[in-house]
Amino acid sequence: MKKKIGFIGLGIMGKPMAINLIKAGYELTVYDINQSAVEEVAALGASKAASSKEVAEKSDVIITMLPNSPHVKAAVLGENGVLEGARPNSILIDMSSIAPLVSQEIAAKVREKGMEMLDAPVSGGEPKAIDGTLAIMVGGPEEVFKQVEEILSVMASSVTLVGEIGSGNVTKLANQVIVALNIAAMSEAMVLAQKSGVDPYQVYQAIRKGLAGSTVLDAKMPLVVERNFKPGFRIELHIKDLLNALETGHDVGAPMPLSSQVMEMMQVLKADGKAGDDHGGLIQYYEKLANVEVGK
Ligand code: NAD
Numbered sequence: 307m308k309k310k311i312g313f314i315g316l317g318i319m320g321k322p323m324a325i326n327l328i329k330a331g332y333e334l335t336v337y338d339i340n341q342s343a344v345e346e347v348a349a350l351g352a353s354k355a356a357s358s359k360e361v362a363e364k365s366d367v368i369i370t371m372l373p374n375s376p377h378v379k380a381a382v383l384g385e386n387g388v389l390e391g392a393r394p395n396s397i398l399i400d401m402s403s404i405a406p407l408v409s410q411e412i413a414a415k416v417r418e419k420g421m422e423m424l425d426a427p428v429s430g431g432e433p434k435a436i437d438g439t440l441a442i443m444v445g446g447p448e449e450v451f452k453q454v455e456e457i458l459s460v461m462a463s464s465v466t467l468v469g470e471i472g473s474g475n476v477t478k479l480a481n482q483v484i485v486a487l488n489i490a491a492m493s494e495a496m497v498l499a500q501k502s503g504v505d506p507y508q509v510y511q512a513i514r515k516g517l518a519g520s521t522v523l524d525a526k527m528p529l530v531v532e533r534n535f536k537p538g539f540r541i542e543l544h545i546k547d548l549l550n551a552l553e554t555g556h557d558v559g560a561p562m563p564l565s566s567q568v569m570e571m572m573q574v575l576k577a578d579g580k581a582g583d584d585h586g587g588l589i590q591y592y593e594k595l596a597n598v599e600v601g602k
Contacts, residue, residue, distance in 0.1 A: 312365030445473035
């Protein structure tokens with residue numbers, strides 16, 4: 307028999323992920339503090355719950371897809387939260403990108419209640435959430451992972467168990483550091499080209515198949531030259547991830563000089579009212595420094 311799934315957090319990512327589980331034939335109970343998101347997913351066949359507690363009461367597996375650590379703590383450990391309604395032996399899969407140490411902290415409390423937990427953040431963004439082709443990086447015990455691998459596979463084209471609880475989020479932070487630094491490198495280089503009087507798009511075409519080529523360059527350069535900074539992945543969410551990366555780096559004794567610089571560049575854009583831009587909009591920081599605009 308298919309496991310009953312609870313889904314908490316029906317935002318840009320959570321909504322299409324929940325819809326894919328419904329399409330795959332799973333029985334879903336859903337909750338979000340935003341009632342209109344609940345109504346939308348309920349119209350497609352999910353049952354509505356009035357709290358995270360009620361979701362847990364009705365589910366074998368509870369998935370959370372929330373913005374950051376405090377939201378996951380509130381939904382799981384808070385009043386009317388998952389722990390208050392959890393069935394013994396149920397499994398919490400937190401798919402939000404949060405601080406790895408918080409995943410470990412929540413997992414310890416969850417286990418005291420006889421539940422299990424995996425941290426399973428995703429990479430891929432809204433289009434891949436819609437297509438069910440996310441990359442999921444998982445931390446937690448292998449025997450728990452095996453019980454829910456089939457469910458995770460509905461939402462993803464790759465599901466990788468990386469290690470113990472918290473490892474999923476460490477992997478996601480590594481991913482976010484690499485992406486942020488790539489965008490900054492691209493921005494610095496393309497402003498140099500523009501200022502030197504060489505068409506940045508031609509520079510991109512000339513170098514994309516060489517060592518400097520990257521998925522980031524291919525994804526962001528066409529948008530930059532069209533001046534399209536519609537998200538995608540918002541700068542404010544990337545600030546959140548870099549703050550979590552820096553905090554983790556400080557905790558474990560891994561200094562992160564480049565990440566801290568790029569985080570401050572993003573803070574400049576936030577102060578300039580651009581927190582809602584796509585993270586490819588980081589180039590606007592360099593453009594302001596050099597008083598130039600990269601374009602076709
Ligand atoms: P979002 O802000 O669109 O959605 C979050 C949802 O959580 C909202 O609907 C909000 O109402 C709900 N919520 C907040 N607190 C709640 C609570 N206590 N109880 C119930 N519901 C609550 O965010 P998103 O873009 O869907 O991102 C979710 C997570 O996925 C984040 O950690 C983000 O970093 C990560 N992520 C996002 C992307 C992306 O491209 N958007 C890509 C990969 C990973």
